[in-house]
Amino acid sequence: MSLRTVTKTETVTTVDRRRRPAPRARGWRRALKRDWRLYSLAVLPVAFLLLFKYVPMLGNVIAFRRYVPGGSIFGEQWVGFAYFERFLGDAKFWEVFSNTLIIGALALVIVFPLPIILALLLNEVRVRWFKKLVQTVSYLPHFMSIVIVASFVFELTSLDGSINAIIKAMGGDPISFMQEASWFRTIYVVSEAWQTVGWGTILYLAALTTVDDQLYEAARIDGANRWKQTWHVTLPGIRPTMMVLLILNVGQFMAVGFEKIFLLYNSLTYPTADVISTYVYRIGLTAGQPSYATAIGLFEALIGLVLVLGANFFSRRVTGSSLW
Numbered sequence: 425m426s427l428r429t430v431t432k433t434e435t436v437t438t439v440d441r442r443r444r445p446a447p448r449a450r451g452w453r454r455a456l457k458r459d460w461r462l463y464s465l466a467v468l469p470v471a472f473l474l475l476f477k478y479v480p481m482l483g484n485v486i487a488f489r490r491y492v493p494g495g496s497i498f499g500e501q502w503v504g505f506a507y508f509e510r511f512l513g514d515a516k517f518w519e520v521f522s523n524t525l526i527i528g529a530l531a532l533v534i535v536f537p538l539p540i541i542l543a544l545l546l547n548e549v550r551v552r553w554f555k556k557l558v559q560t561v562s563y564l565p566h567f568m569s570i571v572i573v574a575s576f577v578f579e580l581t582s583l584d585g586s587i588n589a590i591i592k593a594m595g596g597d598p599i600s601f602m603q604e605a606s607w608f609r610t611i612y613v614v615s616e617a618w619q620t621v622g623w624g625t626i627l628y629l630a631a632l633t634t635v636d637d638q639l640y641e642a643a644r645i646d647g648a649n650r651w652k653q654t655w656h657v658t659l660p661g662i663r664p665t666m667m668v669l670l671i672l673n674v675g676q677f678m679a680v681g682f683e684k685i686f687l688l689y690n691s692l693t694y695p696t697a698d699v700i701s702t703y704v705y706r707i708g709l710t711a712g713q714p715s716y717a718t719a720i721g722l723f724e725a726l727i728g729l730v731l732v733l734g735a736n737f738f739s740r741r742v743t744g745s746s747l748w
Contacts, residue, residue, distance in 0.1 A: 482498075484722050485499065486714060487715060487719040488502065488503065488719075489503060489715065491715045499715065503715075507716050507719035508723065510716065511716065511720050516703075519695070521700060523695075523697065524699040526609065527613075527680050527699060528680050529677075530609060531613060532677060534613055534617065535613065535617045535620060535621070536669075536670065538624075539622075539625045539628055540628055540662075540666065543628035543632060544628075544658065546558060547632050562622030562625060563623060565618055565622060566620065566623035568619070570683045570684050574687035574688055576615075577611060577688060581607075587599075587601070602690070602693070603690070604692070604693070605693045605697065608688070608689065608693045608697040609696055612684065615688075624669070627665060631661070631662040631665040632661070632662060635657065635661035643656065663743060667743055668745065670735065670739070671735045671746070674735040675732040675735075677728065678727050679701060679728060680699045680701065685699055686705070689702065700724050703720065704717045704721050732747075
């Protein structure tokens with residue numbers, strides 16, 4: 425075979441290779457063609473996220489522009505960081521910022537470990553009917569509306585409610601729980617734990633089923649009691665689930681539950697109950713300052729993003745488990 429023929433053949437082969445789609449592209453197209461029914465199920469969730477989560481992000485531009493009611497939805501005049509400088513020098517903002525940190529920290533430190541503890545306790549229960557009863561009772565509050573939960577809280581803490589009835593029976597004076605700022609954080613954390621602990625337990629009970637029974641058997645052979653088995657086998661087995669949920673909770677650290685606080689608080693409890701989300705609502709809708717409220721909300725979102733990235737990096741370096 426001549427040199428010219430070999431060169432021509434190699435050139436044709438090179439051109440054919442260039443025209444062929446990449447293996448990754450072929451694999452993606454093949455998977456889409458084969459599993460298009462499964463991919464079609466993601467159309468509505470993706471459309472929902474785009475329409476109600478990502479498109480509204482365009483409105484963040486009014487944090488840098490002066491919005492005039494009746495004018496352009498993107499503001500009328502560029503003001504730069506004027507609104508950010510305004511809330512950074514606002515004493516009221518720092519009050520609600522500190523309230524957000526305190527309530528978020530209390531919810532994270534107290535509420536987050538409770539589903540883990542309940543799941544470990546239920547995992548040790550051998551009486552089937554009792555285990556199902558505890559699970560049912562603890563799950564039910566999660567399916568209740570926030571409005572119903574708030575109504576329960578008001579009924580229990582009212583002057584003639586069950587809690588004050590017990591206080592009176594013990595010889596004490598009734599307490600106006602919902603009118604005293606010092607009680608709000610306690611009431612919020614207790615109600616949050618009551619409403620969420622059961623649902624979180626489901627995730628940990630599911631994670632417990634993935635722990636290899638041979639590890640427990642090996643631990644028993646080595647003489648480990650139930651406590652040591654829990655500490656050295658069970659907890660490391662569910663650690664990836666714990667870290668993922670912890671990262672998600674850290675991401676919601678600044679976005680303390682707006683609905684429940686909005687339903688429970690009042691002007692008397694503002695000193696301890698008012699958080700960034702409720703402050704943004706009052707400033708943006710009640711006071712008619714949407715640009716100022718958007719700047720505060722954007723600041724809150726940036727802090728949440730930094731917390732998620734930091735928690736994910738820390739978890740990956742320390743435990744090897746992370747979201748990405």
